[in-house]
Amino acid sequence: MKFLPLLSAALATGAAAAPKEGRIDRQRIVRSFNPHRTASSDETPLQVGNGNFAFGADVTGLQTFRRFATMSTWGWHSHALPEEEGQNDPEDFHGVEWPTHGRDVFYNIPNADQPVLSNWLRENPHRINLATIGFSFPDPDATEADLASPSQTLDLWTGVLTSSFQYEGADVRVETVADPASDAVAVTVKSSLLEDGALGLLFDFSYPTKDKFDAPFVGLYNRTDLHETTLTPGEGGAEIRHVLGETEYGVSLRWDGDAEISGPENGTHRYRLTTTEKTLRLTASFGKERPCGIPSVEKVRKHSEKWWEQFWKDGAFVDLSKVEDEGAKEIQRRAILSLYLIAVNSASDLPPQESGLVNNGWYGKFHMEMYLWHGIPFALWNHRPLLDRSLSHIYTDLLPHALALAERQGYTGARWGKMTGPDFSDAPGEINAMLIWQQPHPMYFAETELRGRRGAASEAEVLEKWDEVLTHSADFMASYAWLNESSGFYDLGAPLLPASENTDANATRNPTFELAYWRFGLDVAIRWKTLQGLEAPSAWLEVRDGLAPLPTAEINSTTGPTFPIYEGVPNMWTDNATTMDHPAMTGIYGLLPPPLSGPPLDIDTVRNTAEHIKEYWDLDQSFGWDFPMLAMNSLRLGDAQGAVDYLLHPTFAFDDAGYPIGGTRVPTPYFPSSSSFLWAVAMLAGGWEGAEGSHFPEGWKTMVEGFGPVL
Numbered sequence: 001m002k003f004l005p006l007l008s009a010a011l012a013t014g015a016a017a018a019p020k021e022g023r024i025d026r027q028r029i030v031r032s033f034n035p036h037r038t039a040s041s042d043e044t045p046l047q048v049g050n051g052n053f054a055f056g057a058d059v060t061g062l063q064t065f066r067r068f069a070t071m072s073t074w075g076w077h078s079h080a081l082p083e084e085e086g087q088n089d090p091e092d093f094h095g096v097e098w099p100t101h102g103r104d105v106f107y108n109i110p111n112a113d114q115p116v117l118s119n120w121l122r123e124n125p126h127r128i129n130l131a132t133i134g135f136s137f138p139d140p141d142a143t144e145a146d147l148a149s150p151s152q153t154l155d156l157w158t159g160v161l162t163s164s165f166q167y168e169g170a171d172v173r174v175e176t177v178a179d180p181a182s183d184a185v186a187v188t189v190k191s192s193l194l195e196d197g198a199l200g201l202l203f204d205f206s207y208p209t210k211d212k213f214d215a216p217f218v219g220l221y222n223r224t225d226l227h228e229t230t231l232t233p234g235e236g237g238a239e240i241r242h243v244l245g246e247t248e249y250g251v252s253l254r255w256d257g258d259a260e261i262s263g264p265e266n267g268t269h270r271y272r273l274t275t276t277e278k279t280l281r282l283t284a285s286f287g288k289e290r291p292c293g294i295p296s297v298e299k300v301r302k303h304s305e306k307w308w309e310q311f312w313k314d315g316a317f318v319d320l321s322k323v324e325d326e327g328a329k330e331i332q333r334r335a336i337l338s339l340y341l342i343a344v345n346s347a348s349d350l351p352p353q354e355s356g357l358v359n360n361g362w363y364g365k366f367h368m369e370m371y372l373w374h375g376i377p378f379a380l381w382n383h384r385p386l387l388d389r390s391l392s393h394i395y396t397d398l399l400p401h402a403l404a405l406a407e408r409q410g411y412t413g414a415r416w417g418k419m420t421g422p423d424f425s426d427a428p429g430e431i432n433a434m435l436i437w438q439q440p441h442p443m444y445f446a447e448t449e450l451r452g453r454r455g456a457a458s459e460a461e462v463l464e465k466w467d468e469v470l471t472h473s474a475d476f477m478a479s480y481a482w483l484n485e486s487s488g489f490y491d492l493g494a495p496l497l498p499a500s501e502n503t504d505a506n507a508t509r510n511p512t513f514e515l516a517y518w519r520f521g522l523d524v525a526i527r528w529k530t531l532q533g534l535e536a537p538s539a540w541l542e543v544r545d546g547l548a549p550l551p552t553a554e555i556n557s558t559t560g561p562t563f564p565i566y567e568g569v570p571n572m573w574t575d576n577a578t579t580m581d582h583p584a585m586t587g588i589y590g591l592l593p594p595p596l597s598g599p600p601l602d603i604d605t606v607r608n609t610a611e612h613i614k615e616y617w618d619l620d621q622s623f624g625w626d627f628p629m630l631a632m633n634s635l636r637l638g639d640a641q642g643a644v645d646y647l648l649h650p651t652f653a654f655d656d657a658g659y660p661i662g663g664t665r666v667p668t669p670y671f672p673s674s675s676s677f678l679w680a681v682a683m684l685a686g687g688w689e690g691a692e693g694s695h696f697p698e699g700w701k702t703m704v705e706g707f708g709p710v711l
């Protein structure tokens with residue numbers, strides 16, 4: 001196999017060529033996967049949203065019987081820090097010190113003498129459910145079983161959710177749509193039941209739990225004493241302010257015609273909107289500040305139609321509709337629904353949380369090691385602006401914290417945290433403190449941007465833009481690796497946790513994937529300095545050239561070498577506690593291009609490792625990005641059918657509306673599955689550096705538009 005040097009390939013191809021006009025009938029394909037339901041799902045809503053705001057609906061088109069959430073990038077809350085001696089100031093937190101090859105190093109891990117503060121720092125701030133908007137029926141005990149012929153369809157091409165049902169013989173029709181340009185949802189209801197006030201809309205407000213996972217619903221409705229709501233009626237509308245401790249925001253309502261809002265009902269935060277007409281048109285606009293204007297329902301609908309059509313036209317696209325293979329149909333379905341769902345849930349101003357805006361996982365915080373999986377697919381599918389909503393500023397926002405963490409630990413440069421909230425501080429936790437694979441992500445993002453750039457941005461501009469972040473990242477990476485005097489190599493850890501998070505941190509040294517990723521990161525950083533006509537710091541070169549070689553392991557002398565999780569892991573392939581979780585060593589070929597420096601990657605060992613995984617790995621306990629990563633590894637090894645098989649593995653499941661099922665390990669939805677799936681499809685469609693072009697299984701009649709090679 002031949003590998004082009006990164007740069008010349010970059011100039012030759014560019015990661016995403018502009019799609020050619022309309023060879024593929026995109027509208028027909030997209031609409032053929034419109035989700036259709038006749039009952040609410042217990043686990044997932046149908047959503048309308050814009051990446052920073054999303055509204056999850058049950059089968060009524062609102063949040064009537066299943067109180068799915070209304071969530072945002074900006075809606076967060078903190079419980080008051082309990083009064084505890086020595087623990088009532090976040091600044092007092094002291095974490096733990098662990099011996100780290102010859103010295104004591106501070107780690108951001110909960111410490112036994114500050115349990116309250118340690119927990120508080122993990123649990124706060126947490127994301128909130130902004131409001132519940134549902135129907136109120138004449139019978140307050142009505143359930144979904146009282147509806148006749150419920151039916152709903154989400155039109156992916158326009159972002160409009162249409163729902164209909166009958167209640168006591170009367171038709172109710174509902175249209176729900178979110179504004180791409182503001183955090184507003186617009187609702188149109190048509191029914192004779194509206195006229196006499198029998199059918200109304202109900203607004204309710206919940207209080208945050210202290211649960212790490214708040215799913216499928218978010219918040220409590222029985223802690224009404226802990227928060228306040230106030231109604232201010234106005235002309236053709238009203239505002240409800242919601243105050244929870246220091247968090248305060250409003251829902252501004254605008255309606256057409258003769259409607260009236262009242263409430264709250266005693267002891268609740270429930271408000272009821274009724275009208276005397278057959279049609280109710282309502283926009284609910286959310287924000288900390290009162291909006292200057294609330295868009296009309298018509299305007300929201302027009303925005304949505306226009307935005308989504310443009311989204312489907314601008315992006316890269318793959319047409320598998322002519323492939324005679326059931327698997328291809330499912331891949332097409334997942335790709336279309338995943339694109340919709342990541343645009344609604346993950347295209348936010350901050351990196352997304354794993355469950356997007358559907359519900360809360362890990363308190364609604366985001367995880368910087370997962371950001372790569374969430375982010376890169378936007379670039380690969382030609383939706384760069386959606387990635388730039390967060391990527392354009394997140395690393396500079398985090399930089400002061402990352403510099404301070406490295407300094408506190410006695411390293412130079414910037415050490416990126418893991419579990420992070422809108423205050424950009426890193427939540428205490430053993431896994432959080434021990435992971436290192438988020439560290440070279442800026443190099444991956446930067447390299448992808450450099451190759452995919454087009455239009456105005458010159459190479460010099462991209463290099464300049466990333467320089468500070470890459471320099472601090474590489475400085476840390478060079479100072480984190482330590483010279484093992486007995487081997488003469490630079491080692492990583494112990495202590496650390498590899499991407500798989502299931503090893504003994506104090507025994508984990510030189511994990512395969514992290515070693516390869518360290519080399520990748522330093523290679524990029526060094527090359528970028530050279531491209532700028534600057535000299536790379538000698539420490540970067542010394543560490544890169546002195547990095548420990550990738551470890552190998554074998555079951556016995558007849559089975560051949562493989563890449564283990566880390567150097568010296570006992571019983572690599574024969575202990576079922578090891579052959580589970582993320583098979584991260586396959587990322588050295590699945591996720592990373594072959595190394596630019598050091599010894600060439602031994603492809604036979606990569607292949608033998610892939611075969612061992614097929615044989616020994618407990619894939620039923622794998623989740624999320626494992627399957628796409630294995631697929632990408634298979635693909636580079638020349639096994640396209642194997643790649644497709646991984647993408648369709650029974651444990652890697654997506655529901656009827658495309659939501660990625662969490663499986664045995666994490667709650668539903670787990671959006672890294674969606675984005676990593678799209679990454680793998682982009683690689684099937686556009687190939688990779690040195691092997692550009694489609695790599696679908698033989699005999700697949702496909703059309704692709706707008707893909708370039710991945711790294």
Ligand SMILES: *[C@@H]1O[C@H](CO)[C@@H](O)[C@H](O)[C@H]1NC(C)=O
Nearest residue numbers: 096097098099495504505506
């Ligand atoms: C690692 O070592 C530190 C310091 O000796 C100890 O406190 C900690 O419990 C160990 N961690 C694990 C996961 O064994």
Ligand SMILES: *[C@@H]1O[C@H](CO)[C@@H](O)[C@H](O)[C@H]1NC(C)=O
Nearest residue numbers: 209217219220221222223224
């Ligand atoms: C409040 O509601 C939650 C879930 O809805 C329930 O688990 C909890 O027990 C309730 N608490 C009180 C005080 O009623």
Ligand SMILES: *[C@@H]1O[C@H](CO)[C@@H](O)[C@H](O)[C@H]1NC(C)=O
Nearest residue numbers: 262263264265266267268270
């Ligand atoms: C609410 O409380 C008031 C005063 O206690 C009472 O008169 C009224 O009937 C109550 N309303 C409801 C709906 O319970």
Ligand SMILES: *[C@@H]1O[C@H](CO)[C@@H](O)[C@H](O)[C@H]1NC(C)=O
Nearest residue numbers: 101484485486487493494509
């Ligand atoms: C240094 O490397 C050697 C060879 O890989 C290894 O056996 C040894 O444990 C390492 N030293 C430390 C302190 O980890």
Ligand SMILES: *[C@@H]1O[C@H](CO)[C@@H](O)[C@H](O)[C@H]1NC(C)=O
Nearest residue numbers: 554555556557558559573574
């Ligand atoms: C080596 O390991 C393989 C896989 O466990 C086993 O099938 C084989 O019998 C072993 N060979 C020897 C010589 O032990």
Ligand SMILES: *[C@@H]1O[C@H](CO)[C@@H](O)[C@H](O)[C@H]1NC(C)=O
Nearest residue numbers: 575576577578579580618621
């Ligand atoms: C490993 O195998 C043992 C014995 O079959 C079983 O009890 C244990 O649950 C397994 N552990 C895992 C992590 O699968």
